[in-house]
Amino acid sequence: MAAEQEIAKNFEKENPDIKIDIELTPVAQYFVKLDAASAGGVSPDIFWINMPYFIQYAKNGLLAPLNDDISKSNLDLNNIVASSVKAYQYNGQQLAIPRDVDSIAVWYNKKLFDEAKVSYPTSDWNWDQLKEKASQLKAGLKNGAFPLVMDLSNDGQDSYLNLLYQKGNNVVPVDGKPTDIANDKSIWVYQQLQEMMKSGQLPTAQQMSEVKTENIFQSNRAAMAYAGSWLAAPFAANDLINTHIGVVLMPKIDRQSGVAHSIGFAMSAKSTHHAEAWRYIQFMSSQTSQEILATTVIPANKTAAKAWAANIKNVDVSPYIETLEFTKAYPTAGTNTPKWQNMWIASLKRIFLGADAKKEMDKSVEKISRVMEK
Known part of the structure; x- marks a missing residue:
C-alpha cells in the first residue's frame, strides 16, 4: 500500500x-x-x-x-x-x-548440507542431480530434517507446474491439441514425486498438509525448498537462517523452464x-x-x-x-480456470496420497478438458 x-x-x-x-x-x-x-x-x-x-x-x-x-x-x-x-x-x-x-527458485540450507557432507547445489544442475543430493541428504541428515520440501497441496505454481513445463508439457491446450496433463511425460512427473515421497526425499502429502513449506525451511528443518519470489524477502530477513542459506535456479529436466x-x-x-x-x-x-x-x-x-x-x-x-x-x-484456459484447476488439484491430491497416477488422470482428464474448452 x-x-x-x-x-x-x-x-x-x-x-x-x-x-x-x-x-x-x-x-x-x-x-x-x-x-x-x-x-x-x-x-x-x-x-x-x-x-x-x-x-x-x-x-x-x-x-x-x-x-x-x-x-x-x-x-x-x-x-x-x-x-x-x-x-x-x-x-x-x-x-x-x-x-x-512472480518466479520460482530453489533455496538451500548450508548448515544442513555441511552436516550431511553434501556439496551445495549450483544453478547449472539438473533433476537427476537434485535427486542424488536429496538421497545423500536423506542418509546424512539427523533430527528428522527433510532433504527437500515443495508445496504440492495447491495450484502447483511453486512445485509441479514447473516440473511439467521443464518436461516439455503444455498444461493449456495449444493449436487444437488436447491438454498434456495426462500424457506420458506428465505421468512421469507425478510418479517422480510419488517415488520421492516414498523414499523420504520429500515429506509425505500428509506431512505437508500439516505444516507450510516456508515454515519448515525457516525452522532449519529442510535442506532444500522450492519457493516463490514472494518468500525471498522473509527468508533473507530471518535471523534464524539468513547467515547460512542460498538460492539457485530450479534444476533442469528436459529444458530450462518454469512458471511465472x-x-x-x-x-x-x-x-x-x-x-x-x-x-x-x-x-x-x-x-x-x-x-x-x-x-x-x-x-x-x-x-x-x-x-x-x-x-x-x-x-x-x-x-x-x-x-x-x-x-x-501461469496456465489458464476457458472462462473458468479456477473450476478446472480445482478438479485437477483434487486428482493430484489422490495421486500424491498414493493413487495410481495414470489411472487417476485417465479417469479425470476428459472432464477437466471440457471445462478448459468452455
Whole structure:
C-alpha cells in the first residue's frame, strides 16, 4: 500500500487535474467485489486482474483495449517480461499491462548440507542431480530434517507446474491439441514425486498438509525448498537462517523452464475517464514507478526488476530474475480456470496420497478438458 500511495502521489504532482483514489480490498474478497461491480457496470476505472480471471473478463468485454494507447505512447512492451505481456492478450488486443511478476527458485540450507557432507547445489544442475543430493541428504541428515520440501497441496505454481513445463508439457491446450496433463511425460512427473515421497526425499502429502513449506525451511528443518519470489524477502530477513542459506535456479529436466504469474493493470471498458486512466497506467508502468514497486515485489519491467534483487540483503536472489528469461505464463484456459484447476488439484491430491497416477488422470482428464474448452 505504501508503494502504491507513493506512486499515486508522484502522479498527482505531475497531473494536478487528476485525483487518484486507491481502494484496498482483502484478497479473499477481491474478485467477489470486482465481479459484482463489473456486472453492475460500476467497476473502478483501473483495477488489477490476474491470469486465472483474465479470459473470463476479456470474453465478457469488461476490459478496455489498449493497443491504440500503447502505439501513441512511449511504453515499450519489449522491456516487460514477455510471458506476462502475452498472457494479457486476447483477440489481438493488449487488455492489461503487467504490473509485477512472480518466479520460482530453489533455496538451500548450508548448515544442513555441511552436516550431511553434501556439496551445495549450483544453478547449472539438473533433476537427476537434485535427486542424488536429496538421497545423500536423506542418509546424512539427523533430527528428522527433510532433504527437500515443495508445496504440492495447491495450484502447483511453486512445485509441479514447473516440473511439467521443464518436461516439455503444455498444461493449456495449444493449436487444437488436447491438454498434456495426462500424457506420458506428465505421468512421469507425478510418479517422480510419488517415488520421492516414498523414499523420504520429500515429506509425505500428509506431512505437508500439516505444516507450510516456508515454515519448515525457516525452522532449519529442510535442506532444500522450492519457493516463490514472494518468500525471498522473509527468508533473507530471518535471523534464524539468513547467515547460512542460498538460492539457485530450479534444476533442469528436459529444458530450462518454469512458471511465472503476474498481476496486470486493466482499464474498465465502461470507464468514462479513458484518457486519464491510460495516463495513470502508463505512469505506473514507467521505470521510475516500477522501481518504487521493487521494494515489495518483482516489477514486470525487466530493468526495474533488478532493483528488487538489489533491495534484498544478506542473500543473492538474482536467480529469481534470471528465471524470467525462460518462464512460461501461469496456465489458464476457458472462462473458468479456477473450476478446472480445482478438479485437477483434487486428482493430484489422490495421486500424491498414493493413487495410481495414470489411472487417476485417465479417469479425470476428459472432464477437466471440457471445462478448459468452455
